[in-house]
Amino acid sequence: MNLFNTASAKNLQTTHLINQHTVHAAPVLALPPEDKTSLFRRSIQHNYADLLKIADDSDMAIGLTDHQGTLLWTWSSSAMLSSAEQVHFIEGGHWSTQAVGTNAIGMALNSQISSCVYSHENQMDSVRDWVCYAAPIWDPTSGQFHGIINLSTKYKKHTPLGLLAVERCADLIQRAIKFEQQNFLYIKALGSPWVQFNGQTLNLSHRQIEILCILALNPHGIGLEELHYALYGERSVSLKTLKAELSQLRSLLPHSIEARIYRLSCEVQCDFLRAEQSLNANLISSTFSLYKGSFLSKSESPLLSTWRHCFDARLSQLIYQIKDIDQLLRIIGQTHDRIDAVQRLLELLPQDSIHRNYFSNLI
Template sequence: MSQRSDLRRRRAALENAWSRLVPQMGSAGSSPGGGEALPDAVTESWVRSLSSVDPRRGSAPVTEGGAVHHRWSDSPLRRPVDDLADELNSIAEDAGFVTALTDESGTILWTCGGRTMRRRAERVNFAPGGRWDEQAMGTNALSLALRTGRPSSVFSAEHLVTALHDWVCYCAPVHGTDGRVLGVLDMSTTWDRSNPLAMSTVRTLAATLEARLRTEPQLRLRDTTDPVRLTCLGTEQVVRQGTPLPLRPRQVEILTLLALEPDGYTPERLREAVYGDRPVTASTFKAEISHLRRALDGGVATRRYALTTRVTCDAVDVLRALENGDTDTALRLYRGPLLPRSEAPGIEEWRTHLEVAVREAVLASARPEHALRYGERAAYDVEVHEHALRLLDPRDTRRAVAAGRLTTALRD
């Protein structure tokens, strides 16, 4: 009880200091002093932050989801985090924390924790895509750790933004083998659960990630002259040397997820992507993996599920074309939704991502044939048909096609 009282008194003192100092700093552009309840690092950060951050903002700005996915796929921290994901999630759930990892810019790439805490964190965009650098979200433990390269903790009203005054955050930077800060590991919870042991925990976990970066060998694909070809847009087919592989729909879903995530999945994360909240025994899940592994001649890694044999995939080809700005190729390969019959949560998420990415590329294109081609399969997409009409010359006979589609879409 005394600890809770101490925390409550500390929170009240910080709220009082915040209400006195922040308005003065905002008008004066410098610290007025008198912040005896506050570390110098906090007041100095407040001064810097006020030039770009409104203390009354409700949440962190968000980076576009596709960009975050690619940052995470390419991050050197992806593999060690995946390997430690079960431990990180267990610690976060047991302690009532939400754990996050950022890149070197302060953008969150990955989170874990109990559902209640994650939902609460998502309200302030403490979730993948959220930007937590000092310029975007002011004084917080993530921004201080990024700036100093050292572990940092920020409690309640030490945060500049009032929406974060109910939180306490503990952070430690994660360094690469060359000494660069690759990102920050953060453990956050509500102020009344503040615990000094959390700082030692997050420092230990960050050190573990750094050790894995130094020692874990990189996964290598086996060279093969006969790659497997996976077709999963609008239909589903898995072929090697012209011969279909005998895979059940669930195994095709798993293969598709592994093809789209070349760094692989922890067993828990893959199981969630395939089954969601459905009650499925571990033996059933492992049986599907074993069957897929046999069909690929052992081409699925065991400790972390990832492909170790070469698989070409039309969905991956579409994403690569979009990344290269090649809308022609993306539209030629995009023959329909990803595994349209699948209800696996991970497939549904990727299906939406692909649909949105292709559609946005079409709407950004200045070539009417892109909108016309996409419009063939998007009968009720008014915006696409209107885009085609705007781009077509008044004398272009294809206007009749676009106009007919638009009329039908508006009618329905």
């Protein structure tokens, strides 16, 4: 059984995270085919004409990224087209701060608030005649972070209304996300678990959430007996009990769970798989923006327990590679269960730091 669903992340490798001082264009990543019909992509298409008009009227380039900073869609006015193509402000261009240094997309991605980066503030020399405005896009129902919308133009055309304009664009997309939520399942399993279907929070048992997570980890389907073992292991629980759980789930998620070979047939997004995708790409900020706590910490499912332990081990390995004290402080502030982050912080703090005693007491 494949414990990790990494197909969607196979094009995100750490080889593109290079010394920003030598970068003149963003790395370009191949987008997985499933992104073409995703909820987020449909929401972009829903507002295509309005977004294009905003960019065209202002002689700007406009782009929307996924939650990692990879551009899913762009359009450039004639004034920006050539330079946008040269720096890879194009579909597939990856604009995290790890990849290209300080830039508006990366700053908004890290802080998840609106950002303006002006001219010389850009770390990449090739965009130092640009001014860029970026805003995060959230699911108005679940609060899920989808990505960043960015408006860019030449610095001579900087306007104090730039941030308002990009936030207006973000609002358009967020409204479209709510409109497009049909047959859409969102599973949150990091920290306190809950599930939404078509924008409505479902009242599910912990066991039912476990089943949905197992199905999400097996997108091509799983047989009944294999599902039974993945969920219960050697525990003496009958197949009839599992069938009853599945029957109830299918009634709560109509036309969304195929039988015999059990598979989720609706559109699915999971915080833990998105976090894994970011972890695969070694994108620290993106990973910890999704990580809200341990994956189904109460689960005794053999499959889910193994996934949890493997993910935690990889996360810990990433933490011990961090050399930035501020980044560790942000992680500790966001996630109170990561003792490894505190231990790593103590390794980096000067011996005479006034903060050592406080953080030592957290262990």
